[in-house]
Amino acid sequence: MIKLLIVDDSALMRRHLNGLFQAEGDFIIEQAHNGKEAVEANRNFQPDVVTLDINMPEMDGITALSLLMAERAVPVVMVSSLTEKGALATFEAMHLGAVDYVTKPGGTISLNINEIGVELVAKVRAAAKAKLKGNKVKGLAQRLREEREKPVQRAPSPRRAPVRDGIVLVGVSTGGPRTLEDILPHLPHDFPWPILVAQHMPPAFTRPFADRMNSMCNLTVVEAAQPMPVEPGHVYIGKGGADMVLGQRNGKLAVLAKPENKSYLWHPSVELLGRTALEQCDPSHIVAVMLTGMGHDGADAFAEIKKRGGRTIAEAESSAVVFGMPAELIKRGGAGVVLTSDRIASQLTSWAGC
Structure with missing residues (x-):
């Protein structure tokens, strides 16, 4: 049985979520209607996993999450509104240690929760088994001040390196925003290859995510929402609600x-990103990196990249929040190197000759 704590200020939402998980037959459920109650329930009920709303009275979800992680770290799935403001709060939650998130299809109080029922149940089940990354909880003001003061060195615009020398593909899903923070900010400003990131994410989230990563990285990070030439020193985040492909x-x-x-x-x-890269690029110039996530998306294409002479990295089980996608690549014999997330940037830098 899985012990689940549902935290939401809406009695209607709590009732819908409770019914959704009760129907599964293997959840023991308790509820809280604000962050303060969630912190208390985490002590007493000791859940295996928590679903946590963001906007709540008395204590909001972000404050509650920081206390949960500091006192008794537990896998948390954020349940947020499908807005840009909701996206920013969700990325803050991921930075503080949340495993994953789902978006309410109908706003703050949703009568349509069943629209995301399959996704929500799958993510909660995965989160219950997920590895929690090291606690990064800091005072919000202190952390934001540190990020503002961090020197960011952009690659000089006149500099050009031939794209054929290398291109990096990154596939990532559950736990991705936090894991990408372990990698992209650690690449130097003169990293010579473009990086294309396919992160499973809804449409309203990818631009705020790209903006957030751009503020943290030495490279230029953009959402690939329109046709763009592939340039060195740039990271392209695939637009949510679309597929990112390579073309001419x-x-x-x-x-x-x-x-x-x-x-x-x-x-x-x-998978589609990897297939189009094979069509457009010499496979020996492709580096494919498979990070944390559920399922097997990209495993076949990345294995084919390795087979044709490309280089591949699978995130190690010891650091992956959810080992599904990297495990599938390894199972197919497609992992050239298996590394923890904190070693991937140095490997890429080494291969690029920086």
Whole structure:
């Protein structure tokens, strides 16, 4: 049995969520209607996993999360509104240690929670088994001040390195925002290869996520929402609600946002990104990195990249929040190197000759 704590200020939402998980038959459920009650229930009920709303009276979800992680760390799935403001709060939660998130399809009080029922149950089950990364809880004002004061060195704009020398593909899902913080900010400003990131994420979230990463990184991070030439020193985050592919524009390699290809289960699709990279690039110039996530998205394409002479990295089980996607790549014989997330940036830097 899985002990689940549902935290939401809406009695209606709590009732819907309770019914959803009761129907599964293997959840023991308690409820809290604000963050203060959640902290108390974490002590007394000691849940295996928590679903946590963000906007609540008396104590909001972000404050509650920081206390949960400091007192008794527990896997948390944030349940947030599908807005840009909700996205920013969700990324703050991921930074503080939340494992994953789901977005309410109908706003703060949703009568349509069953629309995301399958996703929510799957993410809660995965979170209950997830590894928690080291506690990063700090005072919010202190952490924001540190990020503002951190020197950010952008690659000089006149500099150009041939794209054919290398291109990095990154596939990631559950636990991805936090894991990418372990990698992208540690790449130097003169990193010579473009990086394309397919992170499973809804449409309203990818631009705020790209902006957040851009503020933390030496490289330029952008959301790939329109056709863009692929340039060194840039990180392209695939737009949510679309698929990111490689193609040609005016005779040059470009990153394109295409409508979701329904032949693939997850979006932005890692598999489709890998397949189009094989069509457009010499496989020996491709580096494919598979990070934490549920499922097998990208495993076949990345294994094919290795087979054709490309280099591949799978995140190690010891650091992966959810070992599904890296495990599938390893199972297919597609992992050239298996590394913990904190060693991936140095490996990429070494291969790029920085």
